[in-house]
Amino acid sequence: MRLPGSDLRVLNLGIAGFADAIASSGGRVTQVDWQPPARGDAKLGRALARLVNHPEVEEANRRAFAAYLAASPVLEGIGTARREIPGMGRRTILHAGPPIEWSRMCGPMRGALVGAILHEGWAGDAAEAEALAARGKVRFEPCHARGAVGPMAGAISPSMPVWIVRDPATGRRSFSNLNEGLGKVLRFGANGPEVLERLAWMREGLRRVLAKAFESSGPIELKPLMAQALHMGDEVHNRNAAATSLLLRRLTPAILAAKVSRAEAARALAFIGGNDHFFLNVSMAACKSMLDAARGVPMSSLVTAMARNGVEFGIQVSGCGELWFTAPSPVVDGLFFPGYSAADAAPDLGDSAITESAGLGGFAMAAAPAIVSFVGGSAADALANTRRMGHIAQGRNPALTLPALDFAGTPAGIDARKVVDTGILPIVNTGIAHRAAGIGQIGAGITAAPLDCFIQAVAALAEALPA
Amino acid sequence: MRLPGSDLRVLNLGIAGFADAIASSGGRVTQVDWQPPARGDAKLGRALARLVNHPEVEEANRRAFAAYLAASPVLEGIGTARREIPGMGRRTILHAGPPIEWSRMCGPMRGALVGAILHEGWAGDAAEAEALAARGKVRFEPCHARGAVGPMAGAISPSMPVWIVRDPATGRRSFSNLNEGLGKVLRFGANGPEVLERLAWMREGLRRVLAKAFESSGPIELKPLMAQALHMGDEVHNRNAAATSLLLRRLTPAILAAKVSRAEAARALAFIGGNDHFFLNVSMAACKSMLDAARGVPMSSLVTAMARNGVEFGIQVSGCGELWFTAPSPVVDGLFFPGYSAADAAPDLGDSAITESAGLGGFAMAAAPAIVSFVGGSAADALANTRRMGHIAQGRNPALTLPALDFAGTPAGIDARKVVDTGILPIVNTGIAHRAAGIGQIGAGITAAPLDCFIQAVAALAEALPA
Numbered sequence: 001m002r003l004p005g006s007d008l009r010v011l012n013l014g015i016a017g018f019a020d021a022i023a024s025s026g027g028r029v030t031q032v033d034w035q036p037p038a039r040g041d042a043k044l045g046r047a048l049a050r051l052v053n054h055p056e057v058e059e060a061n062r063r064a065f066a067a068y069l070a071a072s073p074v075l076e077g078i079g080t081a082r083r084e085i086p087g088m089g090r091r092t093i094l095h096a097g098p099p100i101e102w103s104r105m106c107g108p109m110r111g112a113l114v115g116a117i118l119h120e121g122w123a124g125d126a127a128e129a130e131a132l133a134a135r136g137k138v139r140f141e142p143c144h145a146r147g148a149v150g151p152m153a154g155a156i157s158p159s160m161p162v163w164i165v166r167d168p169a170t171g172r173r174s175f176s177n178l179n180e181g182l183g184k185v186l187r188f189g190a191n192g193p194e195v196l197e198r199l200a201w202m203r204e205g206l207r208r209v210l211a212k213a214f215e216s217s218g219p220i221e222l223k224p225l226m227a228q229a230l231h232m233g234d235e236v237h238n239r240n241a242a243a244t245s246l247l248l249r250r251l252t253p254a255i256l257a258a259k260v261s262r263a264e265a266a267r268a269l270a271f272i273g274g275n276d277h278f279f280l281n282v283s284m285a286a287c288k289s290m291l292d293a294a295r296g297v298p299m300s301s302l303v304t305a306m307a308r309n310g311v312e313f314g315i316q317v318s319g320c321g322e323l324w325f326t327a328p329s330p331v332v333d334g335l336f337f338p339g340y341s342a343a344d345a346a347p348d349l350g351d352s353a354i355t356e357s358a359g360l361g362g363f364a365m366a367a368a369p370a371i372v373s374f375v376g377g378s379a380a381d382a383l384a385n386t387r388r389m390g391h392i393a394q395g396r397n398p399a400l401t402l403p404a405l406d407f408a409g410t411p412a413g414i415d416a417r418k419v420v421d422t423g424i425l426p427i428v429n430t431g432i433a434h435r436a437a438g439i440g441q442i443g444a445g446i447t448a449a450p451l452d453c454f455i456q457a458v459a460a461l462a463e464a465l466p467a
Numbered sequence: 468m469r470l471p472g473s474d475l476r477v478l479n480l481g482i483a484g485f486a487d488a489i490a491s492s493g494g495r496v497t498q499v500d501w502q503p504p505a506r507g508d509a510k511l512g513r514a515l516a517r518l519v520n521h522p523e524v525e526e527a528n529r530r531a532f533a534a535y536l537a538a539s540p541v542l543e544g545i546g547t548a549r550r551e552i553p554g555m556g557r558r559t560i561l562h563a564g565p566p567i568e569w570s571r572m573c574g575p576m577r578g579a580l581v582g583a584i585l586h587e588g589w590a591g592d593a594a595e596a597e598a599l600a601a602r603g604k605v606r607f608e609p610c611h612a613r614g615a616v617g618p619m620a621g622a623i624s625p626s627m628p629v630w631i632v633r634d635p636a637t638g639r640r641s642f643s644n645l646n647e648g649l650g651k652v653l654r655f656g657a658n659g660p661e662v663l664e665r666l667a668w669m670r671e672g673l674r675r676v677l678a679k680a681f682e683s684s685g686p687i688e689l690k691p692l693m694a695q696a697l698h699m700g701d702e703v704h705n706r707n708a709a710a711t712s713l714l715l716r717r718l719t720p721a722i723l724a725a726k727v728s729r730a731e732a733a734r735a736l737a738f739i740g741g742n743d744h745f746f747l748n749v750s751m752a753a754c755k756s757m758l759d760a761a762r763g764v765p766m767s768s769l770v771t772a773m774a775r776n777g778v779e780f781g782i783q784v785s786g787c788g789e790l791w792f793t794a795p796s797p798v799v800d801g802l803f804f805p806g807y808s809a810a811d812a813a814p815d816l817g818d819s820a821i822t823e824s825a826g827l828g829g830f831a832m833a834a835a836p837a838i839v840s841f842v843g844g845s846a847a848d849a850l851a852n853t854r855r856m857g858h859i860a861q862g863r864n865p866a867l868t869l870p871a872l873d874f875a876g877t878p879a880g881i882d883a884r885k886v887v888d889t890g891i892l893p894i895v896n897t898g899i900a901h902r903a904a905g906i907g908q909i910g911a912g913i914t915a916a917p918l919d920c921f922i923q924a925v926a927a928l929a930e931a932l933p934a
Contacts, residue, residue, distance in 0.1 A: 231700055231837040232699045232700040232701075232708060232709050232837075233699040233700050233709070233870070234699075241695075241699060242699050242700070245709070245713065245716060246712065248712070248715075248719075249712060249715060249740040252715075252719055252736050252740060253740065256723075256729060256732060256733040256736060257733060262723060265723060266720060269719050269720060269723060270720045273716040273720065369870035369871045370699075370870040372870070373870075373874065378873050379870055379873050403700070403837040403846055404836045404846045404871060406845050406847075407840065
């Protein structure tokens with residue numbers, strides 16, 4: 001059968017089968033991959049339609065995005081969690097992701113919190129620590145509730161040292177714990193003697209050296225440093241090799257000038273220099289700082305946080321303040337270390353998706369082709385990932401540019417409306433923890449934020465819109 | 468007019484005008500950019516034809532390339548030029564590029580040699596130093612003649628500190644001077660008091676700190692470090708930001724452990740940390756080491772050195788030993804600092820094209836999209852440059868991989884035959900010196916090795932071939 005008219009040119013949206021039929025009948029057809037917005041849900045579609053191009057939402061997003069761009073986080077120094085973090089209680093331990101009670105927590109988070117209890121000396125052994133936690137004798141709060149972020153389990157206990165990042169534009173301060181390195185570490189749920197010994201030294205020795213160093217170095221501007229790292233193959237989430245080197249180059253003269261013994265200085269420098277991930281926690285606090293600047297703009301659909309507690313994936317949007325929109329945390333389909341598989345993996349965990357929320361990590365993958373060997377895929381995928389994220393971003397960050405895309409700014413300011421409209425999910429470059437406490441990292445990969453979080457946010461915003 | 472036969476499909480090589488005519492007559496034509504090999508010179512073409520696919524040449528190139536790949540240069544430490552460089556005379560100063568007498572030298576090279584004479588204390592002022600040089604009272608030799616390399620003017624005088632690089636595969640040692648940083652520096656021909664003061668400190672203070680540091684660090688493997696830098700946006704010629712950081716991370720603990728005062732250690736670390744080009748000279752010595760391993764294979768057409776003295780561009784090929792094939796040094800058409808133009812530029816200068824000879828620099832531009840802002844062009848050009856160099860390379864170096872090309876090895880082992888056959892010229896990323904002594908760097912850009920050098924090499928090899 002021939003189609004009528006010799007010059008028929010067809011654009012087929014959605015189901016590809018229709019295009020195939022036209023092509024086999026001799027028609028010229030271009031297939032466009034498309035799905036109905038809002039999963040085809042009519043009620044949700046109406047909510048989305050109210051928000052899209054709504055002048056109030058557009059203006060709110062412009063304001064929130066401008067505030068995000070205006071932030072210029074500086075690393076002010078280091079302090080002790082309980083002393084620096086406003087409102088942090090004496091018997092409180094912060095954790096990653098949205099709020100969760102002890103009984104529902106995943107293995108690695110429990111392991112990390114037990115380790116933090118032992119680190120504080122509140123219990124003599126792990127069993128005692130677990131009993132304490134189960135009886136509600138320790139208060140657990142999300143890091144995000146206190147202006148902080150922590151990778152993986154994200155445990156921050158009162159005596160731990162924390163990075164202090166300040167945004168002069170808002171005066172607001174953000175915090176993160178210090179990176180312990182790889183292997184058996186608290187953030188992956190390990191809590192044995194070597195972990196506790198390292199934490200004890202970080203609290204005493206490392207904190208002291210860094211505190212003295214900052215007295216002579218003064219604050220360190222983080223956006224230029226991160227921008228430089230993007231030009232050196234980092235996406236400053238799962239790859240921080242360059243950023244760590246750049247931070248070290250800033251800190252080394254200050255550590256040498258600090259009033260600490262040569263042995264202390266040498267140990268601190270060797271520890272930092274031996275851990276390519278050392279900058280990660282600084283990057284996270286900087287991203288938290290940039291996004292907190294965009295918080296609380298009524299009706300704004302910009303995402304201000306994405307975080308996971310190993311059970312739930314949660315997001316916050318600017319117009320809904322501290323509200324979490326959650327969905328089950330996905331299991332990451334990544335590359336596993338020999339001997340492990342997805343069956344061993346804890347669901348996605350950690351506050352580190354704050355980097356993607358700020359346009360870094362998976363959003364800036366075009367900067368880090370070398371990371372594809374770590375999370376799977378090709379160099380072309382790295383470029384494609386960044387380009388795809390552009391479809392759900394409010395704009396580009398001109399302070400954070402990507403050489404491989406001819407110095408385009410990284411896509412930033414995730415718009416929850418666009419996620420629901422396009423079905424394109426924010427990607428997250430992430431490490432994978434073993435589901436049992438104490439085993440540690442077993443792989444890494446790319447995951448995506450669940451659509452349900454964004455659907456809830458869109459519904460909440462639509463409800464808040466004056467009729 | 469219609470062409471006979473409706474299905475005529477034409478492949479047009481060379482002059483595009485023929486293709487245009489076919490296309491305008493309704494024919495299907497594909498244009499291939501092509502020029503006759505050897506510039507269409509019949510005698511040269513015959514010489515080339517004898518060499519191409521000649522089993523002896525092919526086997527020689529395989530051997531030379533295997534030797535290049537087998538080299539694994541290690542940075543053994545630092546020493547004093549006169550003591551370490553075999554055969555270097557007491558009143559000798561080494562310079563970049565092929566041999567050249569004082570009377571023909573360019574401005575920046577004269578400026579640098581005058582500075583080196585003052586540094587050695589052989590003259591009391593610049594006029595006296597020039598007179599000494601003009602009267603032949605100082606012996607000038609190419610760095611390459613003594614197993615050494617130096618960027619830009621490449622001046623190495625007897626008391627200067629030099630890097631010592633050793634290849635365990637051959638036992639051979641290579642040398643380079645130490646990088647002074649940017650601004651007013653000897654290698655761009657400056658020789659004022661600040662230059663001489665810095666050189667004096669480098670000879671005393673910096674050399675001492677580094678020498679003590681290497682006692683505790685031991686040798687540093689350079690190929691893995693350079694490979695890592697390629698994954699961090701360096702091409703280790705004009706961009707060494709990552710490699711410098713990586714070297715610094717290796718040296719810092721050793722400097723802290725060294726028996727030197729804290730002030731000395733701090734000054735050395737601040738000097739290295741403040742100069743993103745510090746690794747360049749180490750990179751050059753490592754490349755020299757890899758290429759020296761490939762030297763002296765009879766009938767091999769592999770390029771073992773490309774170097775410029777600011778008047779002539781010279782190459783050496785494995786089968787012709789220490790012979791230089793030279794042509795006038797090109798003026799680099801690059802990006803100039805404000806207030807300068809090509810009219811102010813000295814012709815291309817320095818031994819640093821040893822990096823391109825070894826498959827780095829311009830050949831590895833795909834690793835360094837961020838450098839395009841420095842030498843002009845787009846990220847796509849960076850990939851295209853590396854791909855184009857693949858056409859004149861003997862193979863790929865699997866130890867030096869390029870993330871943006873999905874971890875393909877960098878193209879390496881320039882085959883002089885392929886350069887003459889294809890007309891594709893080896894590119895060189897380079898800095899541009901002012902033509903007058905003492906002014907310094909005025910720009911940077913990409914230049915190309917002159918075809919004439921390769922034509923001479925091909926002619927010489929063809930003559931050496933048994934009839």
